[in-house]
Amino acid sequence: MISDIARRSFGVPSRLIPVEELSGSSAGSRMPEIRPERLTVEIAERVAAVCPTTALKLESHGDRLNLMLDYGECIGCGRCIAVGEGAVMAANRLQCCGGSREQLICSWDVRTGTEQVRAGSPERIRAEIFSWVGRALNIRQLDSGSCNGCEAEIVALTNPYYDLERFGIHFVASPKHADMLLVTGPVTRNMAEAVKKTYEATPHPKLVVAVGACGCGGGIFAASPEVVGGVSSVLPVDGYIPGCPPTPAMLVSGILEVMRRLTGTRRR
Amino acid sequence: MTAGITTSELLRLFDTSLTDAPRLVSLFGRKQDDHKYLHYILDLPDVGYREFAYLVEGVVPSATRVSPAAAWHERELHEEFGVEFTDHPGLLPLRRHSPERRETPQPNEVRSPRLRHGEFLQVQGTGVCEVPVGPVHAGIIEPGHFRFSVIGDSVLHLQLRLFYTHKGTEKLFEGSLANEALPIAESVSGDNCFAHAIAYCMALEKVFGVHVPQRTDAVRLIGLELERLWSHVVDFGALCGDVGFSVPAAYCARIKEDLLQASTRFSGTRYWRAIAVPGGVTFDPTPSAVQDLSRAVGDAAADFAVLARMALETPSVQDRFETAGILSPKVAKDFAVVGPAARASGIKKDVRIDHPYGGYGNFQLDVPCYECGDVMARARVRVDEAMSSARLIVEQLASFPAGEVRPPVSMSGSGEGFAAVEAPRGELLYWLKVNEGRIARCHVRSPSFQNWQALPFAVAGNIIADFPLINKSFNLSYSGCDR
Structure with missing residues (x-):
């Protein structure tokens, strides 16, 4: 009896599923997939009503109605697929794992059918930063010859209104502790060497973000013989935040945008 | 243009060992048709600002021996204009740090008995570390x-x-149309950009004899006092932060942000960039905006008063602030120190009182003055001045003059002139020469250029761990000094 089973098993060659097929495959899970172009208010209300958990729910923001799908709560019961009239389908391929709980939540505007790219919540941004550097993002601000206008606004990032620390972003005292150099001002001839040395002292991986009109391209000082140029004239620059000076809000969104682009974890 | 006295007579005039000596405000050079001119601007007691211009012929007697305040001015003149001074203690270049950076190497490179270009003074002896x-x-x-x-x-x-x-920066002004160079003035010291913009505009208005309407003066006064208010508030917070007292530091940062947001509602900008124009300002506040700002400033001042009192009554703050970084009245006078640092060392000078400009003549101003010259005195000056600025803003908003804010101004033609304002860090002076509507020479004497020279004297004898606190209590601008 046992030998029969063994004989049968050995007789059938096993087939290892290639990694490419594994990646993103959700066939058989009955995880739903939204076809936003077919979404109507009636369908959205129906699918939200049949969901036994609260994976699917409706939220209204002013005159906007959003359908939220939290994959983290979905048990794959398939009820929404049954009543979804083609607007909700069983997903065969789905990249729904996330570095954070937040990444499992998607949202669509029911009336226009557009997916809502939400402004990053602190948790989500923290998770993205963590996935890139393995810890909080440490920023070293470097003044390469600025007028102190950008510094005043960067200092404001730590005040109770903007509080960059909530995203897991810290300003550190040494380039040796830094992941990102936030460089302000045109690079003056007197600072060029110190700017290069600061960059060299920063461990890999590292990002350089040029801040302000002067940092982006020399600004009104570009023509001066005492100035080498914008930050990119001495360092490889990964991101630019314009403004004279950029407001704290522009700095926050600029830093987060640079992070998102570079970590590549932004959802479609 | 030249005054009727010789340079050596002039130098005797501002010998700081005399009790009634004038104060050196600025000293700078100018080239014209292959000639070099030196301009001395002095503040004479009971007379006011006086300018003396000299044609450079050969070697010039150094003013540094009689007034150390001239030391850096003369070093700059030597470096930028090649002016030779007799008897200067060390004419080393300021702006270029190593000899290779020198535009035109000087034949006589050793300019100091002790130091070469790019070297530091070495203190020798057992146990001395650098x-x-x-x-x-x-x-x-x-x-x-x-x-x-x-x-x-x-x-x-x-x-x-x-x-x-x-x-x-000074060179960048040259050749620009007078009214188009404002963004350069606003970028000399970005956190005091409105004071720089106003000083520049006032100098231009002097050159062309432009009359400024009362309503414009009122808007400018509000901007200047707001800048002083949030500068002092945030400086006070930073001082608390430097002694590890982070609660007032965070509160002060919040109050400053409240003021910046109120200022955005009032003027459309956080730091009042692009508001000043020669002869006017670019916006006319509505009555509701006036009310809103008045409320915001009142709230900020009330919060700050409570906070400052709490901080200054805390024993650990008193322990760190008192007797730290004493700037003696003698050193302050020798280096012609200005602003809150001077007023904390017994020198009661304030451009708003001594040389009233704009709308300041209409108000009674309280200028605080302390004798001790320590960090505590500088902190107290800032607190008092912040409160007085808040009062001034509220008073001005309550009696807002009617009229226009930006009359048409013609700025063709030539001339020269200067103007000073009391910036948050002290007396700020712009000197301009305009040729056919274009800037031929612009000299900026920021308060920090003067005050940096005195800082090492306040630091010597203190422990090195107190340096950040002492430095912060002066809150000097690097960009304003370096230009």
Whole structure:
């Protein structure tokens, strides 16, 4: 009896599923997939009503109605697929794992059918930063010859209104502790060497973000013989935040945008 | 143009060992048709600002021996204009740090009995260590190099190397149309950009004899006092932060942000950039905006008053602030120190009182003055001035004159003139020469250029751990000094 089973098993060659097929495959899970172009208010209300958990729910923001799908709560019961009239389908391929709980939540505007790219919540941004550097993002601000206008606004990032620390972003005292150099001002001839040395002292991986009109391209000082140029004239620059000076809000969104682009974890 | 006295007579005039000596406000050079001119601007007691211009012929007697305040001015003149001075203690270049950076090498490179270009003074002896700090500092602040000679914790000597943010700003003005160079003035010291813009506009208005309407003066006064208010509030917070008292530091940062947001509602900008124009301002506040700002400033002042009192009554703050970084009245006078640092060392000078401009003549102003010259005195000056600025803003908003804010102004033609304002850091002076509507020479004497020279004297004898606190209590601008 046992030998029969063994004989049968050995007789059938096993087939290892290639990694490419594994990646993103959700066939058989009955995880739903939204076809936003077919979404109507009636369908959205129906699918939200049949969901036994609260994976699917409706939220209204002013005159906007959003359908939220939290994959983290979905048990794959398939009820929404049954009543979804083609607007909700069983997903065969789905990249729904996330570095954070937040990444499992998607949202669509029911009336226009557009997916809502939400402004990053602190948790989500923290998770993205963590996935890139393995810890909080440490920023070293470097003044390469600025007028102190950008510094005043960067200092404001730590005040109770903007509080960059909530995203897991810290300003550190040494380039040796830094992941990102936030460089302000045109690079003056007197600072060029110190700017290069600061960059060299920063461990890999590292990002350089040029801040302000002067940092982006020399600004009104570009023509001066005492100035080498914008930050990119001495360092490889990964991101630019314009403004004279950029407001704290522009700095926050600029830093987060640079992070998102570079970590590549932004959802479609 | 030349005054009727010789340079040596002039130098005797502002010998600081005399009790009634005039104060050196600025000293700068100018080239015209292959001739070099020196301009001395003095503040004469009971007379006011006086300008003396001299044609440079040969070697000029140095003013540094009679008034140390001239030391850096003469070094700059030597470096930029090749002016030779007799008897200067050390004509080393300020702006270019190493001889290779020199545009035109001078034949006689050794200009000081002790130091060469790019060297630091070495303090020798058993147990003396050198601590180099900067140019890149630990905080979100501007770059500069400090070379401490210490024995144990005590600082024996501090030598500064600044001008890392030297951007050739004065030269950038040259050739620009007078009314188009404003963004350059606003970028000399970005956190005091409105004071710079107003000083520049006032100098231009002097050159062309432009009359400024009362309503414009009122808007300008509000902008200048707001800038002083939030500068002092945030400086006070930073002082608390430097002694590890982070609660007032965070509160002050909040109050400043409240003021910046109120200022955005009032003027459309946080730091009042692009508001000042020669002869006017670019916006006319509505009655509701006036009311809103008045409320915001009142709230900020009330919060700050409670906070400052709480902080200054805290024993650990008193322990760190008192007797730290004493700037003696003698040193302050010798270096012609200005602004809150001067008023904390017994020198009761304030441009708003001594040389009233704009709308300041209409108000009773309280100018605080303390004698001790320590960090505590400078902190108290800032607190008092912040409160007085808030009162002034509220008073001005309550009696807002009617009329236009931006009359048409013609600025063709030529001329020269200067104007000074009391910026948050002290007296700020712009000197302009205009040729056919274009700037031929612009000299900026920022308060920090004067005050940096006195800082090492306030630091010597203190422990090195107190340096950040002492430095912060002066709150000097690097970019304003380096230009």
